[in-house]
Amino acid sequence: MELGAFSISLTVKDLALSRAFYEKLGFEVTGGGEEHNYLILVNGGAVIGLFQGMFEKNILTFNPGIDIGMQQLDEFTDVREIQRELKAAGVELTEEADQETSGPAHITLVDPDGNPILIDQFF
Numbered sequence: 064m065e066l067g068a069f070s071i072s073l074t075v076k077d078l079a080l081s082r083a084f085y086e087k088l089g090f091e092v093t094g095g096g097e098e099h100n101y102l103i104l105v106n107g108g109a110v111i112g113l114f115q116g117m118f119e120k121n122i123l124t125f126n127p128g129i130d131i132g133m134q135q136l137d138e139f140t141d142v143r144e145i146q147r148e149l150k151a152a153g154v155e156l157t158e159e160a161d162q163e164t165s166g167p168a169h170i171t172l173v174d175p176d177g178n179p180i181l182i183d184q185f186f
Contacts, residue, residue, distance in 0.1 A: 064140060064145060064148050064149075065127070065139065066125035066140075066145065066182060067125045067127035067139060068110065068125070068126045068129050068131045068133070069123070069124070069125055069131075070103075070111060070112055070126070071110075071111055071112070071121060071122070071123060071124065072111075072112040072114055072121065072122040072124045073111060073113055073114065073121050074114055074115075074118045074119065074121055075113050075114065076115070077115070078097055078102065078113055078115040079097070081113045081115075082097075082102055082104070085104050085106075085111060085113070086104075088106065089106045090104035090105060090106040090111060091104060091105055091106070092104055093105045094133065095112070095113075100114065100115045100117060101114045101115070103133075105131075105132075108131050110131060112124065118179075120179055121178075121179075122178075122179045122180065122181050123174075123178060123179070123181070124181045124182075126182075126183055126185060127140055127141065127142050127145065127184045128185060128186045129185060129186075135185075135186055141165075141184065142160050142168050142182055143160050143162050143164075143165075143168065145170070145182055146159060146160055146162070146170050149172070154172060155172065156171065157171045157172055158171040166184075166186065167185055167186065168184055169181060169183040169184065170182050
């Protein structure tokens with residue numbers, strides 16, 4: 064099962080302070096906007112999302128349909144197919160995509176240690 068590009072979504076207290084910190088580590092802003100309370104930063108193959116006031120916990124994020132450079136892929140496993148495979152494997156989802164739709168959708172689950180996982184398809 065191909066989950067797509069991986070990133071970590073960090074819940075931050077001060078977006079500007081966090082941005083400055085990660086820029087010192089060599090990350091560059093490639094998306095989002097401070098006016099929307101989130102930024103996407105990249106350093107090589109590492110992607111971090113900084114989110115202020117949006118989530119309670121850090122989230123492991125997978126994006127079907129895009130590569131690590133945020134470029135749309137021609138072929139990918141739709142989030143609804145991933146959902147079917149996970150459910151068939153006995154994985155409990157905390158939020159499901161509508162199987163009757165197509166295009167953008169997401170599902171959520173929690174790992175055994177309580178870490179939230181978001182599988183978020185943009186296209």
